[in-house]
Structures are given as structure tokens and as C-alpha cells.
Amino acid sequence: xxxxxxxxxxxxxxxxxxxxxxxxxxxxxxxxxxxxxxxxxxxxxxxxxxxxxxxxxxxxxxxxxxxxxxxxxxxxxxxxxxxxxxxxxxxxxxxxxxxxxxxxxxxxxxxxxxxxxxxxxxxxxxxxxxxxxxxxxxxxx
Numbered sequence: 001x002x003x004x005x006x007x008x009x010x011x012x013x014x015x016x017x018x019x020x021x022x023x024x025x026x027x028x029x030x031x032x033x034x035x036x037x038x039x040x041x042x043x044x045x046x047x048x049x050x051x052x053x054x055x056x057x058x059x060x061x062x063x064x065x066x067x068x069x070x071x072x073x074x075x076x077x078x079x080x081x082x083x084x085x086x087x088x089x090x091x092x093x094x095x096x097x098x099x100x101x102x103x104x105x106x107x108x109x110x111x112x113x114x115x116x117x118x119x120x121x122x123x124x125x126x127x128x129x130x131x132x133x134x135x136x137x138x139x140x141x
Contacts, residue, residue, distance in 0.1 A: 032057025070137035
């Protein structure tokens with residue numbers, strides 16, 4: 001099957017906003033990872049690299065999500081959009097907390113790190129998507 005056909009099928013099956021959200025999330029994660037790795041290779045402290053990469057990825061996620069995923073639910077005025085943006089970033093940091101807690105718990109219980117990371121990212125992804133879809137960008141009546 002061609003990529004366009006797979007994407008169209010996924011959009012019909014999962015819902016267009018969910019597929020767009022996955023694509024936006026992948027782009028943000030890719031940018032986060034590239035920046036984090038490049039800064040690390042440049043000799044910058046790992047914690048700073050991770051923080052910078054995460055913040056830039058989160059900013060990209062907001063930019064793309066507000067335009068391509070939740071554009072019809074975006075606040076109508078500057079104050080409403082600023083509130084949504086603040087909540088979006090807060091949910092991103094909440095997702096980071098979920099990821100850290102799930103990863104730490106899994107590794108402590110003996111789960112291999114790669115599997116623990118994949119599970120933690122999946123759990124965080126689902127929780128953050130639900131928060132964003134239902135609390136930050138609820139469907140308009």
C-alpha cells in the first residue's frame with residue numbers, strides 16, 4: 001500500500017485529528033532528539049541539552065498543533081490563545097513528569113530501559129493527548 005492510502009485509511013479509522021497529532025508529535029520528538037544529541041556532541045552539559053531540546057520540541061509541537069490539529073478549537077482572541085498556550089505547555093511538563101515516573105518505575109521493577117522508555121512515552125502520549133483534546137482544545141458545540 002502507498003503512504004497516501006495508508007494515511008487516508010488511518011485518518012478514517014482513527015480520526016483525522018488523532019493522525020495529525022501523531023504526525024506533529026513525531027516531528028516535535030525528532031527536533032527535540034536532534035537538538036539534544038547535537039548539543040551533547042558539542043560538549044554541553046547533558047541536563048541542559050535535554051532541557052533545551054525538550055523546550056524547542058514543545059514549542060514546535062504548540063505551533064504545529066495549534067495550526068494543523070486543533071485549529072478549529074483555537075481561542076478566538078489573544079487572551080484565550082495565551083491561556084491555551086500556557087495550558088499546552090503545562091500539559092507538556094505534565095507529560096514529562098508521567099514519562100519520568102513511568103520510566104523510573106519500570107526500570108526499578110527490572111524492565112529493560114528501551115522497553116521502559118517506549119512504554120513511558122506511549123503512556124505519556126495518550127494522557128497528554130486526552131488532556132489537550134478534552135481540556136485545552138475541547139470540541140466546539
